[in-house]
Amino acid sequence: MTFLTIDAVSKRYGATSALDEVTLHIQAGGRTAVVGPSGSGKTTLLRLLAGFDTPHSGRITMDGRLLADGASAIPAHQRDIGVVMQDGALFPHLSVADNIAFGLSGSTRHRTALVHELSDLVGLERFMLERRPDALSGGQQQRVALARALARRPKLMLLDEPFSALDTGLRANTRKAVADLLQAAGVTTVLVTHDQAEALSFADHVAVMDSGRILQAGPPRELYLRPKSAMIASFLGEALILPATLSDGKAHCLLGSMATHAPGRAGSADIMLRPEQVSLSFHGPGVPCRITEVEFGGATSIITLVLAAGGNSPIILRQASDARMIAGADAWIVTSGCAHVLDTVDERRSPKQVDCMESPD
């Protein structure tokens, strides 16, 4: 069931079109991640949902209630929406307990009981409740911000890069704890993040934005395996993108012929392989090549290869490190699975693709 409908919403700041006819349907109880490069409009979308700003045109409806119809909008405090921003935005002069209970009505006993329930829920130790926010770690502050937002029993939770201040280990733990918590509470959630791995693991629905538009939205696995364009492919992870000729349900490219899921297509197209579909063998069979460069990176290394057949650009792959990976060694490229045929030939190459791509020169 659709809980939140964003319908052709546009927002301009002067000459900048921050959102351009954005349409998105969010399911009740679902977790949606909005990803995209810096300046693509993610925070603007969240701000319009929260009611911190109004659209120039378009409608936002939540649970059958019209929140915004162009510039006519319900104020933020009447929306039943919880917001956790990047920095947590806690009140520095209040204790953790008072931060969580801020603005809540009811008796002191009732408020204390609620603060205890919520601090248990987000994994904050009781002794921390009397501290000021600056005496907590970044991860603990995020948990306070989340408890404060949950205290109002929001129908919708908006998270704007809430884990970005945390280091890698704490980030993964907090993300998992928050995802479990929101699921248990049945709160529909929208997460904005730069981090594609975070989006793919946190959400059950991912929307990729660029230049104020939603380029593609769908379940994480579908977006990862079936991106429409090279930009989306490389934004959601490493990708080997190659030019190919399509015929008879196969893609013919410099790594040989591979089956595709697009049997009806013919002619020239870009195809995409994910790194898990490409491996290096030191004894064949496969496509013969020579290693020209190895950049050791611990568990994985970045390998530059030229095909023995010659005539083609080098290929750069990330592979699990192996002592046999040395410049000058002969190897064979082995591919598996189907090649994914991209809808568009995208000229733009994201820097991310450098990890696993056909070299531009």
Ligand SMILES: Nc1ncnc2c1ncn2[C@@H]1O[C@H](COP(=O)(O)OP(=O)(O)OP(=O)(O)O)[C@@H](O)[C@H]1O
């Ligand atoms: N208050 C504002 N005044 C003028 N321009 C703005 C304002 N807020 C956002 N913009 C512009 O709108 C566009 C979208 O900005 P937004 O903050 O939504 O992007 P974002 O995807 O959240 O970026 P980031 O990932 O860097 O936070 C950008 O070009 C930005 O410069």
